[in-house]
Structure formats: structure tokens, C-alpha cells
Amino acid sequence: MSGVLAIAELRRGEDEQLAxxxxxxxxxxxxxxxxxxxxxxxAVAVIGPAADVPVDSVALDGVSEVIAVPSPEDRYEAxxxxxxxxxxxxxxxxxxxxxGHTIDSLGFAAAVAARGRHGFAxxxxxxxxxxxxxxxxxxxxxxxxxxxxxxxxxxxxxLLLRPGANAPAGGRHARANGGSPIATWLELDLAGRSRTExxxxxxxxxxxxxxAKADFLLSIGRGVGAADQVARMERLADxxxxxxxxxxxxxxxxxxxxxRKVGQSGRTVAPRVYLALGISGAAQHLGGMSRSQxxxxxxxxxxxxxxxxxxxxxxxxxxxxxxxxxRQLG
Amino acid sequence: MRILVAxxxxxxxxxxxxxxxxxxxxxHALRRRLNELDAHAVEAxxxxxxxxxxxxxxxTVGDEHADDALLSCLAMGADxxxxxxxxxxxxxxxxxxxxxxxxxxxxxxxxxILCGAQSxxxxxxATGVALASLLDLPRVAVVTAIERDGDRLVVQRELDGGAxxxxxxxxxxxxxxQSGINDPRxxxxxxxxxxxxxxxxxxxxxxxALDAAELEAAAGSRRLRLFELPEGAGATLLEGAPDxxxxxxxxxxxxxxxx
Ligand SMILES: Cc1cc2nc3c(=O)[nH]c(=O)nc-3n(C[C@H](O)[C@H](O)[C@H](O)COP(=O)(O)OP(=O)(O)OC[C@H]3O[C@@H](n4cnc5c(N)ncnc54)[C@H](O)[C@@H]3O)c2cc1C
Ligand SMILES: Nc1ncnc2c1ncn2[C@@H]1O[C@H](COP(=O)(O)O)[C@@H](O)[C@H]1O
Numbered sequence: 001m002s003g004v005l006a007i008a009e010l011r012r013g014e015d016e017q018l019a020x021x022x023x024x025x026x027x028x029x030x031x032x033x034x035x036x037x038x039x040x041x042x043a044v045a046v047i048g049p050a051a052d053v054p055v056d057s058v059a060l061d062g063v064s065e066v067i068a069v070p071s072p073e074d075r076y077e078a079x080x081x082x083x084x085x086x087x088x089x090x091x092x093x094x095x096x097x098x099x100g101h102t103i104d105s106l107g108f109a110a111a112v113a114a115r116g117r118h119g120f121a122x123x124x125x126x127x128x129x130x131x132x133x134x135x136x137x138x139x140x141x142x143x144x145x146x147x148x149x150x151x152x153x154x155x156x157x158x159l160l161l162r163p164g165a166n167a168p169a170g171g172r173h174a175r176a177n178g179g180s181p182i183a184t185w186l187e188l189d190l191a192g193r194s195r196t197e198x199x200x201x202x203x204x205x206x207x208x209x210x211x212a213k214a215d216f217l218l219s220i221g222r223g224v225g226a227a228d229q230v231a232r233m234e235r236l237a238d239x240x241x242x243x244x245x246x247x248x249x250x251x252x253x254x255x256x257x258x259x260r261k262v263g264q265s266g267r268t269v270a271p272r273v274y275l276a277l278g279i280s281g282a283a284q285h286l287g288g289m290s291r292s293q294x295x296x297x298x299x300x301x302x303x304x305x306x307x308x309x310x311x312x313x314x315x316x317x318x319x320x321x322x323x324x325x326x327r328q329l330g
Numbered sequence: 331m332r333i334l335v336a337x338x339x340x341x342x343x344x345x346x347x348x349x350x351x352x353x354x355x356x357x358h359a360l361r362r363r364l365n366e367l368d369a370h371a372v373e374a375x376x377x378x379x380x381x382x383x384x385x386x387x388x389x390t391v392g393d394e395h396a397d398d399a400l401l402s403c404l405a406m407g408a409d410x411x412x413x414x415x416x417x418x419x420x421x422x423x424x425x426x427x428x429x430x431x432x433x434x435x436x437x438x439x440x441x442x443i444l445c446g447a448q449s450x451x452x453x454x455x456a457t458g459v460a461l462a463s464l465l466d467l468p469r470v471a472v473v474t475a476i477e478r479d480g481d482r483l484v485v486q487r488e489l490d491g492g493a494x495x496x497x498x499x500x501x502x503x504x505x506x507x508q509s510g511i512n513d514p515r516x517x518x519x520x521x522x523x524x525x526x527x528x529x530x531x532x533x534x535x536x537x538x539a540l541d542a543a544e545l546e547a548a549a550g551s552r553r554l555r556l557f558e559l560p561e562g563a564g565a566t567l568l569e570g571a572p573d574x575x576x577x578x579x580x581x582x583x584x585x586x587x588x589x
Contacts, residue, residue, distance in 0.1 A: 011491070021490075078459075079468065101455075103490045106447075106506075107471040110456035111463030113550055114425050120550030122424075122454050135554070141343040141355065142450050146559055149551040158550075195468035196497040199484060204492030216587060240583070252474075252510035258492060265472070265488040265508075273586045275579065283453075294586040296579055297565065303345065312582055313565030314575045324576030 001155040002040030004031040005067075005094035007085060008058055009104055010048050010076075018052040023100040023161075025060075025168035030127060030161055031098055032062040032169060037129035039095050043067055047084045049074050055183045060169055066183045067092075072191050075198060078107030083193040085112045088186075089156055096127075096134050101160040101283075103265060113158040119151030122160040123283060134159070143282070143305050163264070163287045204267070207259045214243035216273045219262055219289070221247035223278015223299065223318055227255040233277070236322055239329045245269065247279050263288035277318040281306030331384045331441035331501070333375040335408065336431050336458070337368040339392050339399035340451040353556045364399040367446030369406070369514040371507045374476055375444055376407045376515075384441075385409045389434055391419060391427045397530065404525035405517035411530045412438075418535060418542040421553065424452065428460035429548035433538035435465055442483070443504040447472045455506075462504035469504040470497055474511050 006027040010018045024044075031042040041064035046053050050070035059066050069084050071077075085108060089097060097112075099105040101123045113120035119134070125146070126137040132150060134157045140147040151157045211217060218237040224230065230250065237244040246256040248263055262269055264284040274292035279285060281297075281304055289295070290309045297310035298318050307313045314321065339362050347359035375386045388403035389412040390396045400411035414430050422430070435443060443465075445458030455471075462469030475486035479498060486496050488508055517525070535545065568578045 078471070082463065103472050103488060106455050107459060107469075110424065110428075110454075110460040111469070113456075114428055114460035114548075115463045117547060118550070120423075120425055120456070122456050136551075140452065140556060141341065142453065144343045144558075145349075145355070145556050147556050148554045150554055151551055154550075196470060196499045198495060199498055200496040202494040202496070216583065241587075249509060252508070253513075261492060264490055266492050268491070272589075273583050275583070294582065295565075296568075296582060298575070298579075301345075307565045308559075310565040312568055312579075314568040314579070316572060316575050320572035321575050321579070324572045325580065328573070328576055328580060 001093045001095045003092065003094045004034045004039050004042045004096045004098060005088060005092060006031045006042065006044045006098040008044055008046045009100055009102060010046070010054070018048055018054055020046070020054055020057045021100075022168060023102060023163045024058065026163065026166040027098045027100060027161060028058065028060055028063060029169035030166045034096055034127065034129045034134075035062065039129040039134070041065070043092065043094070045069055045084075045088055047071050047081060059183065062169070064182065068183055068185050069188055070185070073194055076104050077194045077196060078111075079195040080190050080193045082108040082111045083190055084188055085109070086116065087188045089116060089118070091186075094156060096129075097156060097158045099158070099160050101162045105160050109158055109160055116156065119154030119157030120159075121149050123162050124159045125162050125165045127159055127161070133157070139283070144303070162283055164290055205257070205259045208257060209243060209259055211243055211245045211260055211262065212267050212269050214269075214271050216240070216242040217245040217262075217269060217271045217275065218242040219245040219247070219274060219276045219279060220250065221276065221279030222249045224250075227253070230255050233322070236326055239326060242273075242275065247285050276306055276310070277322065279306050280304050281309065331379065331382070332387065332438070333379060333384065333442045333444060334387050334389055334435060334438055334440035335368070335371045335375050335403065336443065336445045336461070337372065337388050337390050337399050337403055338365045338446070338449045339363070339390065339396035340365045340449050342451070349556060349558070353553055355556070362395050362398065364402045365446050365449045367448065367507060367509055368399070369402070370509055370511050371444040371446055372403045372406050372408055373512045373514040374507055375442075377512060378442070378476060378478065387412065387438060387440070389413070389431065391415070391422065391430045400530055401525050402517070404528045404530075405522045406515055407521070408528075410528055412533065413530065414533045414535060414538065416535045418545050422545065423549050423551055424454035424456040425460050425550035426545050426548050428457050428464055429545065430535060430538065430540060431457070431461050432464035433540055434533075435461070437538070441501050443467070443502070445504065445506045447506045447508045458504050458506035465504070467502050467504050468499050469506070470499055471506045472508045473505045474508050476505065476511070
């Protein structure tokens, strides 16, 4: 078993073109490092509808092969992806398979690992290739500790990398570089593998507000405690000249609209100022805001993970700070 | 229908603790409770069966601490509970747990299996999807709505970036549920009392024909060590009473916006 196989993630953009999602470049960066550490050459698999597979965009320096896998489905379908990944592993016998710790990957990667009895770790924050094979780090006890894992006896290890944990790969496209990327078209028998039927796709609502366009976000989390506090925080946001954003649970609880959600299943934002009140800093939240220019966090728990990405932090009661902000403005 | 809900008693680390050697947390530093998303899964199961014949069975892989989690599910309205435990299961990862749940499901033959989208302590977000593939059942991950459609289900799943996809899937199936799906009921005192008289069976892995070698082969990883993150550069702390904190925040915002 040798080599690294990264599975690209695609999304159809507003222009209807299939594009590689940015996290794929983080997989390529990690895969290149594994290759340099001795895991074997890096191949990138791009699974998608035949006519549209964006092969060129992953043909970067350090990628030895791009494997284009035509899919019978126009959309991501978890069981088709599973079948494709299983066939790729069988044919290429990679030592490491990399995919993003994204909602799409959550639908198929553990299925591939369980059925194939491969090594597996999700939400991986660091990975290295050693004389004993892959060693990975991920969080434990709800982000409070880090666990280091190895995969004894496993020929192939499937790893889902946390978005944002690796700097994205740059490098010229191999073609621009003079060399031509070795793009292989691999026809797999994927017909009939889908086990779900799409009824509808509801695009993300921009609706009432486009939080990705705001310079200053006042973002509130479950620390606000109750639905009626949301209106109050919205008034504070108005007074500050900020736009109100929220963490996932506030949307799930019906306290705020989906358009305001920051994170993996919400919007990705990078405002000049991100002021977080009562947000713990779960990976899915950080993934959507960690590239903000100035992050200020207020949380009563000194160990909250939000302080790891914040530039400024106050261990304080958010209501007391909110009261004071209002008083000083008014 | 018969709905099997896989639930986990999650561990919450105390604010202050010291690691026991290289890789264990002392038990007294842990509080335990039913994984929040699993309460949503139980609620979803009860809702699906409302006014229909059927049964909701809560199942866990865990030591006796996990009985509390099962009791919470029974108090919400689950009909009975199953717990699988044996010393070979200590430290079992998501794939090993999935193998145990798969063996259990082969005996129980549910029409639907619900899991949480992820557990709050290990956050593998993997168990349900692994379980589905071991049983060769269709699955949908990160589900925020479930409706019956004859003997099929129409479910809504979350996508990265905030889009929602509505899918039709046949049963039996495995769904992993996300919190937006419902608002779990609170058990009444009476229900909590009654829960104690509902059946809870405890099984050893051997009763499911699982031995140590099989569990080891099913596992996806081995834990080498646990450690605390080194304190990073971290945030510049804004000290003082709330009025001082607020004044500093206002100043930082002013500078950052005008820069
Ligand atoms: C597939 C999937 C996708 C997800 N997508 C997203 C996503 O897009 N966005 C997202 O945000 N989450 C998402 N989540 C949920 C995520 O895992 C966390 O559960 C969530 O981010 C936690 O939100 P929170 O920080 O507001 O709440 P909590 O984690 O409950 O934190 C509340 C914080 O408030 C603090 N606090 C409490 N009271 C006070 C007070 N008076 N003053 C100051 N501080 C106080 C507490 O110390 C705590 O740190 C997703 C989960 C899954 C499984
Ligand atoms: N030990 C366990 N026993 C029963 N179900 C579990 C166990 N661990 C995980 N699960 C189920 O799998 C879901 C996802 O957990 P995880 O894959 O650990 O993030 C949980 O919400 C449970 O529904």
C-alpha cells in the first residue's frame, strides 16, 4: 500500500459551473506533506458528472495524478460517492485517503472505512507519516484535549481533515508549469448505486440580510440564554453599527433566521470585526469565522475555545458587557 | 414502526482536572449526561410513531454509567432499552461501536435507526453512517426533518454553506439527526418514575457473537496519548470591570473599522 489519495469536493456555483471547494486545496497541501514524508505519491480524485469534472483546477505542483471519476448523478449522492471511493481504494490501494471533515464527507467516509475495515479518524487537525504509518491528531472531550491516534494493522487509513487546519496549497497548475498533468479518466460502474432520490434543493437564504458583506458582525451564541435576548442584542447591534449574526443552535431553536448563521452549515464570513458574545467556539463555528480580521470574544468560561482564535478576549458576563456598551453609546 | 435509537452517555470534563498519566482522564473529573442530539433523535422517533403502531427502543454501548442515559430516554417515552457492555469495549472508537450496534440491529430488525449527527465528547460524527454501511442500509446524515411517505421517508438534510436538500429514502434506513429537527420533550416526574419499571436488558458482546479480536479488527484507530493543547499566543485579555471591558471593546472596534 502506498500513496495518498485526496478526494476533491465540488459545488456548483451561482454560475452553474462545478467548482472545487476551497477545502480541497487544504487536502492537497496535507497530501503533499505526507508524500514528502514518505507516504508515496499524491493523487487527487475528482468525482462528478462527466461533462463538468474540473480536472485542471486540482492539477497543482506535487500532484502526480488527477483521477477523474464520472458519476451518473449530477449531484453529490452519498452512496454513489461511497461506491466510487471503495472502487478507488481497491484499484489504487492508497496508504492514506484524505477528504474534508465536511457535511458531504460525513455522508460517506465512515461508511467506506467501516465496510473496508480501514483505519479511520474524523475531524483531524494534524497528520504525519512516520515509520509506523500515519499518525493523526484530533480533539477529545469536546475540544478540551487532543488525542494522538495511530492505525496499527491497517493497510489504508481514511482521514477527514478539519477545514482550516491546513493552509491551502498554492503552486502553479502543472500545465501552466510546462508539464502536463496526468489526468486519468476512470470509468467505474456507479449506475444504480444511488439510494436516495432528490425531491428538492433549497439554496441558502440570503434573504433579509447578507452577513458575509458586513464589516462589523455582532455574533451571539447560546450564552444569551433565551429567545427574547435576541431582539435585545439586535438593538445593541444597531446601536453599535453592527450586523447581527448567530451561532448554529440559535437558528435550530428558531430564535434567529438561517440567513444569520455563521459556520459550516451557515455562512463563511471574514468581516473587519467579529464580536462574539457567548459563543464557545466549536469547530463548526470557527470554520466559518476564523479568518475575520479582528476577533473579540466575551465568554464567562476562561477555557472556551473561541479564545484560541480571538485577538482580544474578555472573561466576563456578556450581559454586563452588553449593558455597558449600550450605556456608553447612549 | 420499530425504531432503534442509538444513544450515548457523553462525558463532560470538569473545569479543573489533571491527566492520569499519558492517556486517561480520572473518572472523578467527568460528569455524564445523555448526548444532546440523541434526545432529539428520541423525540424524532416518538413523533414518527405518534398515533401509529410501533415501538421505540433505546440502545447504548457503555458501562453502567450509561444506564442514566437510557433512563432519560425511557422517561421521554421510549418503550424499552438495551445496553451492551464488556471490558473489551473500554475505549471503543466510533467504528467499533458501530460494529456492536450493527450486531444488535441484526437481532432487533428495526424499520428505522436514528442516531445523533455527532456526540459532544468525541465528536466523530461517524457512528451512524458506519452502522448503516455495516448493515448495508441507505442512510442520510445531518437530518433536520423527517416525514413518512408510505413506507418511505422524506427527509431534509443540511449542506455545507446553509443549503438544504430534501431526499426520499426507502426503509429500513439509518438517519443521523441534527438539533433543528425538533424540541425534545421534558419528562414529567410521573414519567421518570414509570421509566424505572420499563425493561432494560444488558448484553455482553459475546451474546452478539462479538469477541475481542473481532472488535479490534472493527476499530478504526488506537489512541496513543492524550494531551492538553499548549497555551497558544491566545487572545490579548481585556481586563477590568464590565465598564472597562466595554470601553476597550468600543475602542478596538473604532480602530479596526476606521483602519
Ligand atoms: C454537522 C454539523 C454542522 C454544524 N454547523 C454549525 C454551524 O454552521 N454554525 C455553528 O455555530 N454551529 C454549528 N454546529 C453546532 C456546533 O457543533 C456547536 O454545537 C455550536 O456551534 C455551539 O454554539 P454556541 O457556541 O452558541 O453554544 P455553546 O457551545 O452552548 O456555548 C455557549 C457559550 O456561552 C458561554 N456563556 C454562557 N452564559 C454566558 C454569559 N452569561 N456570559 C458570557 N458567556 C456565557 C458559555 O461559557 C459557552 O462557552 C454544527 C454541528 C454539526 C453536527
Ligand atoms: N457508545 C455509543 N452507544 C450508542 N450509540 C452511540 C455511541 N456512540 C455514538 N453513538 C451514536 O452515534 C452518534 C454519533 O456519535 P459520534 O460518531 O461519536 O459523533 C451519537 O449521537 C449516537 O446516536
